Amino acid sequence: MEGVELISFQIxxxxxxxxxxxxxAIQLAKENNTKEAYNKLKEGETYFNEGHHAHSQLIxxxxxxxxxxxxxxxxxxxxQLMSAEAFRIIAEEFIEVYKKMK
Numbered sequence: 001m002e003g004v005e006l007i008s009f010q011i012x013x014x015x016x017x018x019x020x021x022x023x024x025a026i027q028l029a030k031e032n033n034t035k036e037a038y039n040k041l042k043e044g045e046t047y048f049n050e051g052h053h054a055h056s057q058l059i060x061x062x063x064x065x066x067x068x069x070x071x072x073x074x075x076x077x078x079x080q081l082m083s084a085e086a087f088r089i090i091a092e093e094f095i096e097v098y099k100k101m102k
Contacts (some may be wrong), residue, residue, distance in 0.1 A: 004069055022091040
């Protein structure tokens, strides 16, 4: 495995872990453990940034004139990236809501 396929799997792995962290953050906030929820959010952000960086490599490659072959794996990676970003936003909102309810 190499090239776009490898980068796609790096994106999927990183942002999948980030999304799991964001879901855990919501669960921690629900249990009134706000401090740990924020820590889990921060951990998720680290993984998300890894995936975003890998995605940026592909964008830079194409911007430099390189050809990026379309594939279902790449499409899935981009979908997972967007999904993780949405979960981050939702997690941030849930943490604030649970904090106010406390």
